[in-house]
Amino acid sequence: MTGAVEAAVTRAFREEWGQIVATLIGLTGDWDLAEECAQDAFAQALQRWPRDGVPRRPGAWLTTVARNRATDRLRREAVGAAKLRQAAMLAGPDGPGEDAAAASGVPDDRLRLMFTCCHPALAFEARVALTLRTLAGLTTAEIARAFLVPEDTMSKRLSRAKRKIRNAGIPFRVPPAHLLTERTASVLGVLYLLFNEGYAASAGADLVRQHLTAEAIRLTRLLAQLLPDESEVGGLLALELLHDARHATRVDAAGELVPLEDQDRSRWDANQISEGARLLEAALRRGRPGPYQVQAAIAACHATAPEAAATDWAQIAALYGQLAQLVPSAVVRLNRAVAVGMRDGPAAGLALVEQLKETGELAGYHLLAATRADLLRRLGRTDEAAVAYREALELAPTDPERRYLSRRLAEAIGPENSSKES
């Protein structure tokens, strides 16, 4: 097979898989059949496209092949009247094809599929897995690897979720208006987790894991197209783009973490930053703020500052204050303390961190200790800073974070003392 055909199949897989599976689920209500027939269609494409050429509309070609395959299988396997009726509907010339659906303004099947996969009656981890399997087309093995669980565990998780969708009657539809915002939040929660899982993966990490970021952005973009009036969708897309624009500079050539203030801003993706800022503005204009829009606004403050010293910390501190109102979380209050420390000086920041420490809510969280250490270092309270850095080192979950904290500890206690350390 030529490279061009292979690339066309790969591209079609990325772009069309979710649509094909969603269309077949919409037609047959059978999730396993839908996935199997979609797989068959891509297998046929691999055989036929090198010989016959890549079709003009690969998505339509693949959908037709998958739908024919589903019709054949239903005809062969159908025992009940219901299945035969479905088969007749599939075969009929007046069947609700994807063109008819688009022309009549019927919501995209992929949108229905997103809401079904992310239904709150399913466990959160099952929502994540279903979304990756049915909408993004990752294999069970890939999803298992991305979430560090055995393939057998992931396979059971997916089967159980699909069984519950069928047995419990979880609907395949876009929720009615009175449920839409709440259910959209559930979809956004899944997409945000996918984005973060990929974003947090270090340079050396599994490619599947890094791939999650791109999938999250792609699915959020699709959701934003399909639900243009939900401002939090635009907020999440803006947030993802603004973070991802800095991706290349977060880790240096040696794989070491580079803090925001030391990142090479000329290598940030300017197009992505301006797209993110534009989307955020459009979302904010609707006048319905939410946690994703506020977080995107914070990311925009960082991404649009020409240099670290020009960062608008007053604005960031105010935004974290707003976020703390929307999302009562100790991590948000910790971030606010950092911003206040930048705006009003380390003593003000430290006072907030000490208050937070008193509550015990973040006990065992390495960034609480690391933040305290940084503020103590900036106040010149070196001995206390060293104790806090060592505490953070004990708690830090990844090697790059531990190496970063070790460097900071060495800086704090000075080169002479640091040689004694090692």
Add this chain to the structure above:
Amino acid sequence: MRYLLLICGAEEAHQAMEADGSFEADCHAWAEELRRRGALVGVEGLQAPDDATTVRVRRNEVLLTDGPFADTKEVIGGFVLVQCADLDEALEVAATHPAARYGAIEIRPLREP
């Protein structure tokens, strides 16, 4: 689809329901509304688990136990059988049952032929 709503709660929840002066009237109104919509198949309240007897047959011998089959803190105080379009409708029906404020309501889809 049909769903069985199991009205569950610990002892304190059941006491709170009894102490709530309007609870019974609220339950009746809730059931009446469902009946009007044609969604109600059946509704019953149960005596306390203290009054339960559990039967098992082992090696052709009938074994009786005084009390419920599982000795749990949360007990079933009643059940409702409803006819709904899908789980979303069943969720709304369950969430509006007065007992949802005190205890918990387990929604079990029925095995349909």
